Amino acid sequence: MTASGISPAAVESFTARERQRFLQQNPQSVALAERARHSLFGGVPMHWMADWSTPCPLFVERARGARFYDVDGHEYIDFCLGDTGTMFGHSPAPVAQAIAEQAGNGLTTMLPGEDAVVCGELLAARFGLPYWQVTATATDSNRYVLRWARAITQRSTLLVFDGCYHGTVDDVMVRCRDGQTVPRSGLVGQAYDLTQYSRSIPFNDVAALEAALAQGDVCALLCEPAMTNIGMVLPEPGFLQQCRELTQKYGALLIIDETHTISTDIGGCTQLWDLDPDFFVVGKPIAGGVPCGIFGCSAAMAEAMQQARQRASEGSHGHGHSGMGTTLSANALAMHAMRANLEQVMTPAAYAHMLPLAKRLADGFRRLIGKHGLHWSVTELGARSEFQFCAQPPKTGAEAEAAFHDELQMALHLYLINRGILITPFHNMTLCCPDTSAADVDRLIATLDEALTELLAIPG
Numbered sequence: 001m002t003a004s005g006i007s008p009a010a011v012e013s014f015t016a017r018e019r020q021r022f023l024q025q026n027p028q029s030v031a032l033a034e035r036a037r038h039s040l041f042g043g044v045p046m047h048w049m050a051d052w053s054t055p056c057p058l059f060v061e062r063a064r065g066a067r068f069y070d071v072d073g074h075e076y077i078d079f080c081l082g083d084t085g086t087m088f089g090h091s092p093a094p095v096a097q098a099i100a101e102q103a104g105n106g107l108t109t110m111l112p113g114e115d116a117v118v119c120g121e122l123l124a125a126r127f128g129l130p131y132w133q134v135t136a137t138a139t140d141s142n143r144y145v146l147r148w149a150r151a152i153t154q155r156s157t158l159l160v161f162d163g164c165y166h167g168t169v170d171d172v173m174v175r176c177r178d179g180q181t182v183p184r185s186g187l188v189g190q191a192y193d194l195t196q197y198s199r200s201i202p203f204n205d206v207a208a209l210e211a212a213l214a215q216g217d218v219c220a221l222l223c224e225p226a227m228t229n230i231g232m233v234l235p236e237p238g239f240l241q242q243c244r245e246l247t248q249k250y251g252a253l254l255i256i257d258e259t260h261t262i263s264t265d266i267g268g269c270t271q272l273w274d275l276d277p278d279f280f281v282v283g284k285p286i287a288g289g290v291p292c293g294i295f296g297c298s299a300a301m302a303e304a305m306q307q308a309r310q311r312a313s314e315g316s317h318g319h320g321h322s323g324m325g326t327t328l329s330a331n332a333l334a335m336h337a338m339r340a341n342l343e344q345v346m347t348p349a350a351y352a353h354m355l356p357l358a359k360r361l362a363d364g365f366r367r368l369i370g371k372h373g374l375h376w377s378v379t380e381l382g383a384r385s386e387f388q389f390c391a392q393p394p395k396t397g398a399e400a401e402a403a404f405h406d407e408l409q410m411a412l413h414l415y416l417i418n419r420g421i422l423i424t425p426f427h428n429m430t431l432c433c434p435d436t437s438a439a440d441v442d443r444l445i446a447t448l449d450e451a452l453t454e455l456l457a458i459p460g
């Protein structure tokens with residue numbers, strides 16, 4: 001038996017059986033995977049698409065609402081939802097219509113339209129920050145906010161929490177080991193030492209936070225209100241308030257990245273918990289699944305940004321490169337989709353549907369853990385819930401990581417996929433969307449129950 005309560009030998013034979021089942025059930029996916037190997041590096045359009053629990057990629061034919069269909073004709077209930085990109089369901093009707101409307105009216109011009117003004121007004125009203133910028137992805141938003149933070153404070157060091165993820169921003173790719181900042185393992189082609197200008201400390205550790213800020217060189221703390229990328233880790237009471245007070249005390253900015261936690265409330269945790277950041281970031285679902293990111297800032301930051309731009313452009317010819325923005329940022333298609341999403345899809349009614357379902361799911365996970373006598377726990381936040389292979393919910397990224405059991409996790413995910421249910425890969429997170437039903441939730445719980453019953457019956 002391992003700490004997860006399940007024998008490795010049982011997981012191995014269970015996995016072998018499920019892999020066989022997948023290959024038998026999915027001849028079209030298997031054939032496409034074979035074909036793809038000749039033209040796509042690693043047989044997939046982005047290499048991490050080969051890292052799921054399935055023995056070859058599962059090829060999708062179409063998706064709508066809380067469901068998608070694979071090329072072999074199987075239907076799936078989707079609790080992954082593009083890892084939040086389609087948190088409001090696949091192709092919500094108003095977004096699909098907006099895309100169709102814009103499709104014939106120009107997709108990108110490098111100029112704003114009325115949609116941009118409407119979106120700015122909607123974002124300001126919803127998230128409480130007065131000024132906005134629109135990017136192509138959450139990664140881009142974080143990268144640009146970091147540039148602004150360094151320019152405004154004229155300090156270099158970025159502070160992040162150990163186990164964080166904020167997109168493929170170089171500066172966040174650090175971990176904390178024995179109190180030291182070290183480069184994150186697995187990075188490809190990293191030429192310079194990331195620990196020079198980035199510092200990593202444990203989440204929920206006020207003493208480490210103050211010590212890191214007291215060095216006086218931190219431009220900003222970039223954080224999620226709850227960690228969601230190393231398993232979920234909730235903030236302890238008062239921790240986020242300390243983040244605000246201590247950053248202010250030591251002259252650093254507070255950047256809140258709500259790309260995942262936007263599932264908690266229509267205004268994110270920022271509104272729900274009154275977080276008062278200097279900068280606020282969201283990506284993924286903000287335009288209903290069309291690539292788009294945003295960041296907002298306070299009036300004080302907007303003023304400081306103007307001054308920073310003036311400083312930077314001294315001696316240049318008036319249109320120097322700021323190091324921000326990609327050509328397709330804020331393109332007409334994304335703006336029209338975001339407007340439809342904000343106005344018609346990302347509504348209080350959507351959240352009122354999603355939140356109780358996530359609670360039902362979390363309660364179901366807890367029941368299963370009790371029924372099977374497992375020393376696991378459940379972490380719940382808004383429309384998200386997750387079971388973790390540790391008896392107590394983790395308080396830091398390191399604790400959450402220590403609870404990882406990749407083979408077991410992959411075995412359970414594959415069992416669910418083989419029976420028409422998808423949850424977020426690489427950990428055990430689930431997300432409910434406005435099209436998820438109570439019956440969908442109950443089916444996930446019943447199927448996981450069967451998986452655990454079968455797994456625990458295998459002699460270890």
Ligand code: PMP
Nearest residue numbers: 137138139165166167259260283
């Ligand atoms: N911030 C957070 C909190 C995220 O979870 C992610 C992606 N998982 C990102 C930023 C980056 O999003 P994208 O990959 O769409 O740029």
